[in-house]
Amino acid sequence: MAARKIAADTPELRERWGGWTFTEENRAKADWHIKKYPEGRQKSAVMPLLDLAQRQVGAETDTQGWLPLPVMEYVAEYLGMPIIRVLEVATFYTMYNLEPVGKFHVQVCGTTPCMLRGSDDIIAACKKRGMKAGHVSDDGLWSFTEVECMGNCATAPMVQINDDNYEDLTAERLDSVLDALAAGEQPKTGTQEPGRHTSEPAGGPTTLKDMVTENYDYRGEW
Numbered sequence: 001m002a003a004r005k006i007a008a009d010t011p012e013l014r015e016r017w018g019g020w021t022f023t024e025e026n027r028a029k030a031d032w033h034i035k036k037y038p039e040g041r042q043k044s045a046v047m048p049l050l051d052l053a054q055r056q057v058g059a060e061t062d063t064q065g066w067l068p069l070p071v072m073e074y075v076a077e078y079l080g081m082p083i084i085r086v087l088e089v090a091t092f093y094t095m096y097n098l099e100p101v102g103k104f105h106v107q108v109c110g111t112t113p114c115m116l117r118g119s120d121d122i123i124a125a126c127k128k129r130g131m132k133a134g135h136v137s138d139d140g141l142w143s144f145t146e147v148e149c150m151g152n153c154a155t156a157p158m159v160q161i162n163d164d165n166y167e168d169l170t171a172e173r174l175d176s177v178l179d180a181l182a183a184g185e186q187p188k189t190g191t192q193e194p195g196r197h198t199s200e201p202a203g204g205p206t207t208l209k210d211m212v213t214e215n216y217d218y219r220g221e222w
């Protein structure tokens with residue numbers, strides 16, 4: 001399970017992130033999220049606003065982004081809610097990074113289906129590149145977290161890297177994905193199994209076959 005501890009509140013942290021604000025573009029997005037909720041319920045937008053904040057910090061640091069305390073304080077103030085309520089949300093969900101991360105945050109699923117299908121090899125391949133839980137690799141490229149099931153058990157083992165999932169992995173397939181990312185390329189996302197489309201059975205689909213190439217409408221046949 002990933003550690004859910006916020007980064008130490010130091011003078012350096014305050015120096016770097018004190019006075020942080022949304023960009024004009026993100027302020028517009030934040031206000032759009034807030035308007036989705038009834039008057040007086042603006043606090044309900046805390047999750048998308050934390051996500052926006054993390055992405056902006058990511059863009060400013062060329063990393064996946066994280067949430068320094070002054071940034072979370074800004075979000076709390078933006079929504080008129082106590083900082084402790086924001087911290088309750090940010091420390092609960094692993095989608096929020098509470099410490100600096102690398103350009104690519106490799107989250108490896110180590111739960112039973114992935115473990116039975118080889119997640120130990122995936123973790124070993126990550127470690128070979130200098131990835132270690134709670135650390136950013138020396139080249140600034142990689143962060144590593146072992147996480148619980150991410151809902152891709154049918155295509156285990158899998159990892160999530162920033163916003164994308166890579167599935168049906170072997171150590172070699174993961175290496176190819178990581179090499180491509182390090183080279184500034186966008187590798188194919190989803191299953192890495194040759195010939196597999198999404199999560200259909202090995203050997204091809206057995207039901208809804210007309211859906212393979214297009215969004216076929218079966219309703220007339222019911």
Ligand code: FES
Nearest residue numbers: 109114149152153
């Ligand atoms: S156990 Fe790994 S995605 Fe479900």
